[in-house]
Amino acid sequence: MSKLWGARFDKKSDSLADQFTFSISYDHRLARFDVVGSIAHAQMLAKQGIIPKSDAQKILAGLKKILIKIDLGDFKFDAKAEDIHTDIQNKLKELIGKPADKLHTARSRNDQIVLDMKLYCRWEMAEIITAITQLQKAVLGFATKNNDVIIPAYTHLQSAQVVLLAHHMLAYVEMLQRDKTRVLDCFCRNDAMPLGACALSGTSLKTDREYVARLLNFSRVANNSMDVVSDRDFIVELISVCAMIAGHLSRISEDLILWASKEFDLIDIDSSFCTGSSIMPHKKNPDVLELVRGSTAVVIGNLTQIHVLLKALPLTYNRDLQLDKPVLFDTIDKTKNMLLVVSKIFASLKVNKDKARLRVLDESFFTVDVMDYLVKKGVSYRDAHDILGRMVKECLDEGKSISSLTRLELKKFSVVFEEDVKKLFNPQMSVKIKSSLGSTNPDMVKKQLDYWNKKISI
Numbered sequence: 001m002s003k004l005w006g007a008r009f010d011k012k013s014d015s016l017a018d019q020f021t022f023s024i025s026y027d028h029r030l031a032r033f034d035v036v037g038s039i040a041h042a043q044m045l046a047k048q049g050i051i052p053k054s055d056a057q058k059i060l061a062g063l064k065k066i067l068i069k070i071d072l073g074d075f076k077f078d079a080k081a082e083d084i085h086t087d088i089q090n091k092l093k094e095l096i097g098k099p100a101d102k103l104h105t106a107r108s109r110n111d112q113i114v115l116d117m118k119l120y121c122r123w124e125m126a127e128i129i130t131a132i133t134q135l136q137k138a139v140l141g142f143a144t145k146n147n148d149v150i151i152p153a154y155t156h157l158q159s160a161q162v163v164l165l166a167h168h169m170l171a172y173v174e175m176l177q178r179d180k181t182r183v184l185d186c187f188c189r190n191d192a193m194p195l196g197a198c199a200l201s202g203t204s205l206k207t208d209r210e211y212v213a214r215l216l217n218f219s220r221v222a223n224n225s226m227d228v229v230s231d232r233d234f235i236v237e238l239i240s241v242c243a244m245i246a247g248h249l250s251r252i253s254e255d256l257i258l259w260a261s262k263e264f265d266l267i268d269i270d271s272s273f274c275t276g277s278s279i280m281p282h283k284k285n286p287d288v289l290e291l292v293r294g295s296t297a298v299v300i301g302n303l304t305q306i307h308v309l310l311k312a313l314p315l316t317y318n319r320d321l322q323l324d325k326p327v328l329f330d331t332i333d334k335t336k337n338m339l340l341v342v343s344k345i346f347a348s349l350k351v352n353k354d355k356a357r358l359r360v361l362d363e364s365f366f367t368v369d370v371m372d373y374l375v376k377k378g379v380s381y382r383d384a385h386d387i388l389g390r391m392v393k394e395c396l397d398e399g400k401s402i403s404s405l406t407r408l409e410l411k412k413f414s415v416v417f418e419e420d421v422k423k424l425f426n427p428q429m430s431v432k433i434k435s436s437l438g439s440t441n442p443d444m445v446k447k448q449l450d451y452w453n454k455k456i457s458i
């Protein structure tokens with residue numbers, strides 16, 4: 001089938017050049033958005049009297065038939081078409097004949113492709129928000145089911161203090177919520193309708209861009225025709241948001257991978273999300289989570305790729321911009337799949353409660369609680385730190401536990417110590433005495449769980 005240009009050329013393009021330049025193999029994913037954009041454009045052309053109403057009716061009927069075929073999966077993409085715009089234009093011509101030639105009036109593929117991409121991004125942003133919400137629900141379900149479990153928490157991957165498992169899970173819920181707001185920010189900033197910029201300078205035809213914006217549910221029209229055909233900020237932003245989401249998923253995966261190891265032994269990942277070893281029959285490997293961590297590298301790489309693609313392009317449209325698509329599609333696919341697979345893992349995740357109970361008995365978890373005890377009795381923070389440091393050292397040197405020190409031994413470190421300090425060497429007590437807002441205090445965590453369970457169920 002014919003290209004959308006060609007009259008100026010005295011020979012056919014080289015077949016290798018065709019292969020090298022054609023984008024139908026990947027931009028066919030934009031088919032639905034291309035047709036939806038064209039329907040709005042045709043309606044505007046008719047309303048403005050730029051094309052006869054009778055031609056517009058034929059164009060609209062043809063486009064609707066094409067749309068139905070696309071939605072049913074019956075649309076046969078033509079691998080010999082240069083891009084999706086060409087394919088749909090050619091199919092429309094096959095269906096309705098000559099009137100199809102009027103559809104491309106007052107637009108160019110340069111503004112058309114930006115419209116397609118913006119419509120695609122809008123669709124995918126909604127999908128991503130839904131997938132994040134689904135993951136938040138799965139994490140909350142896991143947290144709520146295990147809301148009495150206390151686990152070790154780490155800094156520098158060294159045991160630090162104890163926390164409620166639910167508190168740790170709520171940290172994930174918070175970061176995912178920020179990701180959702182990032183998607184929304186990105187949506188609002190890029191909610192400007194591009195069509196009508198034409199090749200780069202606008203048109204002398206009496207178009208009504210605001211009408212097209214209304215038909216396509218954009219809140220405004222893009223201000224500058226040169227900016228809008230060159231702009232791919234919205235793609236960079238969306239990939240950047242996906243890189244942030246992927247980064248969060250990677251950190252969550254890393255926690256789960258560690259916790260599933262024999263050394264931590266805090267959780268059991270359902271075997272349907274693990275694989276075995278071809279040589280070591282005992283192995284149950286968390287490959288799915290490892291691939292979430294690995295896919296994050298690809299998504300972050302994609303962010304670099306899109307930045308490099310754009311960084312030295314002169315205004316306005318350059319064909320380099322065509323290569324934004326594989327990068328964006330790959331990013332979106334990976335991000336959605338990662339969100340979905342991690343949600344499923346949480347839904348079937350089990351806690352090894354007995355192991356967790358044993359793991360939080362180590363009394364070094366409670367040294368900060370003992371420091372707070374001293375501070376409450378008037379000891380300065382610095383002195384309290386020194387006292388606990390000396391106690392830990394002496395106990396380590398002499399192979400004793402702090403909780404087994406006698407009253408007299410305690411007094412040797414500080415006169416303010418009384419027997420009641422021993423109550424602090426207890427994980428339940430350690431979480432209970434936390435009282436600052438946002439802490440792991442069980443009542444506060446319960447409130448947070450209630451808040452999120454209510455918010456996310458809406």
Ligand code: ARG
Pocket residue numbers: 023027083109110113317319321322323
């Ligand atoms: N396929 C191109 C892209 O993805 C859109 C077509 C614009 N091409 C052109 N030669 N003006 O960016």
